[in-house]
Amino acid sequence: MKYQKIFILATLLTLCVCFFLAGCGKKKEQAAEVLNYRLKWLFNISVAGDLYADDQGIFESHGLSVAVKSGGPERDAIKELEIGRAQFGVASADQVVRAIDKGAPIVVIAQLFQVNPLQWIFRQNNLAIDSPEDLKNKTIGITYGGNDETIMRALLNKQGSLADKVKLFSVRYDYSPFFTGEVDLWPVYRNAEGIVMAEKLHRQGEAAGFFNPDAFGVRFVANSVITTRRMISEHPETVQKFLEALLQGWQEALDPRNAKQTIDMVSRYDKETSRQIIAKQLDSTRNLMLPPAGKSFGWIDVASWTETERIMLDQKLISSPVGIEKNLQQITFDSSQ
């Protein structure tokens, strides 16, 4: 009887310890009035500014408590916004257009990438790809169902009969078809794995080139910051403060004067990537994110959004026009503040 009681107590104690340990990582979420910010992808260079705003206390200095949460292939910020698990998020333009097509009450409040980082890497020693015509008879990697498929199809359709003259290859985890030469062009995020793959080629004595559909008129928007209509109407000040802090974080993270600080910070979160690679990724990210002259950081390029919607409509990825421009809300700040 005595042993039975000890056993029950020990079991209960073990359960308590397990629940405590399991809950440890969620301490921050449980604090009162924490704003959840769901990113699009895992912590790497593409979220440097989001992490910087958190890491350097920029959110706090704006009077906000923000939990920056990593994304991933199975995370969808839009769904979390609708369900109420997050107040802000990052989503790609195709996700946004699809969601609006299905009635999701979301609004884009800032555009992070001004040039889509989704590009195609190729070996410059073997290939010269200066125009879409040079893609003729090449094997091009695409992720079926992914936005790289949409972008490449838009480019091929734009070139008339080019679609019949290229071979498409289904891309998955394994990069070896590219490194063995089976595939000529491989889709990469120019500022992230693009740098890593270019470095690999460089070590083999080869130079990497990048084919950028944006340069040939396919303007397909990448990641943007989103929130809900309700959030904007009920908490406009919070939205204003959040965006101001976030964009400040991004600007400071990309500022060459803060490069060391940004690289140190990203290294802490992304332990798999060396500092030298992160430094190169940072330069590349800066080039893709800085807005055109006269525009402020986070500028929403309405024409590119309209083009994105048109491409998706042409490819029947949405059933009817969604009027994307009605869901873009450029928030301006008083610079004197």
Place this chain on the structure above:
Amino acid sequence: MLHKRIWQFLLIYILGLGFLFGLKYLLGLSDYVIPGPMEIYQTARYNSGRYLVDTANTLSVAFVGHLLAILLASLISIIGRLPNLAGAMIKTAAYNLQAYPIVAVAPIIFILLGDGLTSRLLIAAMICYFPLLLSFIGILTTPVPDIEHFYITTKRMRWQLEVKIRAFENITKLTTVIAGSATLAMVGTIIAEFIGADAGIGYSLRISLYQSDIGKVLVALFFIGIFNSLYLATLEGVGYFIQKKLGISREG
């Protein structure tokens, strides 16, 4: 048996859909989060043919993978039942192999074997073989003293005979575990297709998720459930037939 399995699945599927619709209308969620009945109907109308072929493709791979797993588990448990070093080594290796999560091992398999049929078969077999192995080892290592005693004392006991006696005496358990692991074979194949293959319903599911299209996911789940029920009912029927042939009552 077949119609019972189908009805059971349909009931669960309809209840699941009802729960999702309830949630959708209660929380006022858009079709992006949970599609409405009309959207699901339209999706089913346009995609059913393709998904039917995809799920049949997955089931065929799951079937072969399941057979492989049964063979592998039988082989390992026959050797693993031996109370010597070889038996202990085989058991340890088999258990350790299972300790690695398949999602971590799968990309390596795809790199080595490509994204074709072999990888899908291997992953399906790897996922469903472990429960089979545990049961097979349990059955084949447990003596049946009443029968085995006679053969041992008359010095006529051979390993083949030992395996046969123990398998025959536990035929109900064996058929139940084989039928039960069929679901795992199907799940294993879908995981393999989801991770790296370029065919089957798992691959279609992955594309639907890329496109955040929950309607397509729900339609795909419907076909997976129907095919799974068919496979399960077939195996149960075969098990019942074998037991009947051997003159074993359903209660064992």
